[in-house]
Amino acid sequence: MNEMTSPQTAALGGHDNRSRGAVPITVAYGDGIGPEIMEASLRVLTAAGADIAVEQIEIGEKVYLAGQSAGIDPSAWDSLRRTKVFYKAPITTPQGGGFKSLNVTVRKSLGLFANVRPCTAYAPFVATKHPGMDVVVIRENEEDLYAGIEHRQTDEVVQCLKLISRPGCEKIVRYAFEYAKAHGRKKVTCFTKDNIMKLTDGLFHKVFDEIAVDYPDIEAEHWIVDIGAAKLADTPEAFDVVVMPNLYGDVLSDVAAQIAGSVGLAPSANIGLEGAMFEAIHGSAPRRADQDLANPSGLLLAGVMMLVHIGQPKVAEKVHNAWLRTIEDGLHTYDIHAEGVSKEKLGTAAFADAVIARLGQQPTRLAPVRYDASGQGFKLPTVTPKPPAKKELVGIDVFVHWRGEDVEILAETMKKGENGAYSLAMITNRGVKVWPQGLPETFCTDHWRCRFMAGPNKQFNKAMVVEMLHKLTKAGVDFVKTEHLFTFDGEPGYSLGQGQ
Numbered sequence: 001m002n003e004m005t006s007p008q009t010a011a012l013g014g015h016d017n018r019s020r021g022a023v024p025i026t027v028a029y030g031d032g033i034g035p036e037i038m039e040a041s042l043r044v045l046t047a048a049g050a051d052i053a054v055e056q057i058e059i060g061e062k063v064y065l066a067g068q069s070a071g072i073d074p075s076a077w078d079s080l081r082r083t084k085v086f087y088k089a090p091i092t093t094p095q096g097g098g099f100k101s102l103n104v105t106v107r108k109s110l111g112l113f114a115n116v117r118p119c120t121a122y123a124p125f126v127a128t129k130h131p132g133m134d135v136v137v138i139r140e141n142e143e144d145l146y147a148g149i150e151h152r153q154t155d156e157v158v159q160c161l162k163l164i165s166r167p168g169c170e171k172i173v174r175y176a177f178e179y180a181k182a183h184g185r186k187k188v189t190c191f192t193k194d195n196i197m198k199l200t201d202g203l204f205h206k207v208f209d210e211i212a213v214d215y216p217d218i219e220a221e222h223w224i225v226d227i228g229a230a231k232l233a234d235t236p237e238a239f240d241v242v243v244m245p246n247l248y249g250d251v252l253s254d255v256a257a258q259i260a261g262s263v264g265l266a267p268s269a270n271i272g273l274e275g276a277m278f279e280a281i282h283g284s285a286p287r288r289a290d291q292d293l294a295n296p297s298g299l300l301l302a303g304v305m306m307l308v309h310i311g312q313p314k315v316a317e318k319v320h321n322a323w324l325r326t327i328e329d330g331l332h333t334y335d336i337h338a339e340g341v342s343k344e345k346l347g348t349a350a351f352a353d354a355v356i357a358r359l360g361q362q363p364t365r366l367a368p369v370r371y372d373a374s375g376q377g378f379k380l381p382t383v384t385p386k387p388p389a390k391k392e393l394v395g396i397d398v399f400v401h402w403r404g405e406d407v408e409i410l411a412e413t414m415k416k417g418e419n420g421a422y423s424l425a426m427i428t429n430r431g432v433k434v435w436p437q438g439l440p441e442t443f444c445t446d447h448w449r450c451r452f453m454a455g456p457n458k459q460f461n462k463a464m465v466v467e468m469l470h471k472l473t474k475a476g477v478d479f480v481k482t483e484h485l486f487t488f489d490g491e492p493g494y495s496l497g498q499g500q
């Protein structure tokens with residue numbers, strides 16, 4: 001680990017609160033192992049001299065079971081909005097439907113667009129197959145399939161909307177490059193699947209290429225996420241900062257944390273323009289609760305990130321170095337304990353005591369960390385909206401619930417919606433073209449997409465859409481949704497059917 005590029009923290013784009021006295025932070029003790037590891041972490045931070053004023057809120061299982069489907073009491077938002085800094089222990093999401101993810105709600109409500117997850121190996125003190133690993137995964141946190149917009153449309157088909165926006169891509173990609181610059185990191189890698197999702201992942205990749213140009217000193221590369229993930233799991237040493245859309249980031253940051261040594265060690269910062277949330281990446285491990293067993297390191301290192309964010313880098317440095325020294329001294333909780341490497345197996349509270357006893361000490365074999373004395377974060381990215389493109393309606397996709405087998409019959413029915421200006425151009429089933437000239441082998445469900453296109457130089461407008469739907473209703477068509485097909489400055493804003 002390089003002193004100047006301490007992966008755990010350094011500037012995250014935080015605020016400078018040094019002159020304002022004790023910094024108010026909102027703290028939630030969470031469920032399962034949460035209260036034990038939060039108590040241990042706060043004890044270490046306070047012993048190191050963290051100047052924080054804790055406001056405690058209740059979140060998680062109890063709140064869910066009391067009838068708040070988001071797991072957070074409305075009054076808790078007052079504290080979060082006031083302090084803008086949330087130090088959060090893991091919570092248990094009750095089994096069964098009707099409960100919304102608290103994490104997703106907090107991230108999206110507070111606009112925490114960047115999820116920063118440093119994944120570092122501590123070899124030889126924590127077993128890992130990748131001793132040189134030092135990767136920071138930067139995950140987009142607000143968009144993608146996490147918009148939570150899902151529908152059942154037919155007997156057989158459900159859908160989830162994948163939403164990717166240009167401002168969303170610009171914020172996260174610029175954040176990744178600024179993070180790399182502030183930490184003296186050499187390379188930013190982007191993972192997408194834009195060979196398949198040409199518009200959504202394609203936009204992420206395109207914005208990455210555009211923004212990379214502004215950082216000539218940082219190497220920029222793109223991998224298709226499948227082979228990129230394989231390479232990350234196999235040779236993590238080849239990566240430095242990796243930025244990706246929400247879902248891939250969710251999966252791959254856990255993989256990266258696990259192969260670095262243990263999910264129990266990895267912290268996570270959720271950064272927004274207004275606020276930030278700091279937590280461990282692991283969950284509430286209910287089976288380990290109330291036994292003084294759990295490793296508080298993930299949450300403690302998240303606390304280190306928080307201290308840098310609130311402008312107390314020297315306290316952060318003291319805690320982090322004491323923690324590295326504790327790990328190096330072989331004082332380990334059960335999850336990372338190994339015969340021959342560890343000296344003593346400690347419980348949660350004793351581990352915290354061991355870190356406190358080492359405050360002021362440096363590690364001697366692991367590289368000590370050093371944090372920017374100013375505590376000032378780098379400037380967070382803002383987005384300047386682009387001027388609107390010339391948008392023209394050129395067609396419409398009508399999605400139909402239909403249980404028949406002979407697609408010619410469906411085509412004949414749909415043609416009843418045509419007028420002289422537009423006509424039925426294609427029918428697909430699960431994205432594969434089945435009319436005209438489909439293959440008999442294609443498996444079809446009861447969910448059909450019927451594409452109407454305006455002819456060359458013919459106009460298509462919203463009034464015609466309404467008229468078409470009126471005609472289709474009369475023809476007995478069970479349409480379940482429509483999507484308008486636009487061009488933007490002449491470029492199609494829709495994908496072709498597979499086989500089209």
Ligand code: NAD
Nearest residue numbers: 089090091092093264281282283284285286294295296335
């Ligand atoms: P988990 O991360 O809680 O636990 C998986 C296993 O990892 C545990 O059984 C334990 O062996 C080990 N482990 C995790 N953290 C550890 C620690 N600090 N010290 C030692 N060992 C540790 O994942 P799970 O069992 O899938 O989820 C349990 C609950 O946590 C679920 O209700 C889930 O929804 C929730 N969860 C919450 C968060 C969060 O609040 N951020 C994140 C993930 C999961």
